[in-house]
Every structure is written in structure tokens, then in C-alpha cells.
Amino acid sequence: MAIEIEFTARYLKQACGLQKDQRKKLAELLIFLSRDPFHPILHSKKLSGSLSGYYSFRINRDNRVIFSYKNRKKIVLVRVKHRKAVYR
Numbered sequence: 074m075a076i077e078i079e080f081t082a083r084y085l086k087q088a089c090g091l092q093k094d095q096r097k098k099l100a101e102l103l104i105f106l107s108r109d110p111f112h113p114i115l116h117s118k119k120l121s122g123s124l125s126g127y128y129s130f131r132i133n134r135d136n137r138v139i140f141s142y143k144n145r146k147k148i149v150l151v152r153v154k155h156r157k158a159v160y161r
Contacts, residue, residue, distance in 0.1 A: 087154055098132055135155055136155055137159045138152070
């Protein structure tokens with residue numbers, strides 16, 4: 074059973090700013106995310122500190138997506154940015 078994915082306006086704006094190849098890779102990774110948020114290809118991890126309750130996964134070496142669970146069947150994508158900026 075697939076998990077539903079929701080997007081915040083902030084996430085959509087940031088995703089549109091990604092380069093074309095990064096957007097394509099992100100679209101492919103969202104398929105994995107909807108099937109298993111902790112699939113090894115995603116390198117998902119639970120965040121701590123001020124981002125406690127959130128999780129992140131990698132698009133590539135430099136870019137990350139932050140997400141949270143709305144409930145057991147729905148994930149909300151919050152933001153997508155370079156790894157040095159996304160956790161701020």
C-alpha cells in the first residue's frame with residue numbers, strides 16, 4: 074500500500090528552483106518514498122534538535138528533502154535545499 078505524499082507551498086517553490094536533472098531524480102525518489110520512506114536508496118534519517126519530529130532523505134550528494142508524517146498513511150514534504158542550508 075502506497076503512502077500518500079503532500080507538498081507544502083515552500084517545498085514546491087524550492088523544488089521548482091532545482092536544476093532539471095535534480096528535479097528528475099527527485100521525481101524518481103518520490104516513488105521509492107511512497108512505497109517505503111526508509112528504502113536504502115533514500116538514505117533517510119530521523120532529525121534531532123530543532124528539527125525533532127522531522128526526517129530527511131538525499132536527492133544527491135548535495136541536496137536534501139525534509140519531510141514529516143501527517144499520519145501513518147501520509148507524508149508531508151516540507152523543504153528541499155542544499156544540505157548546508159536545509160537544516161536551518
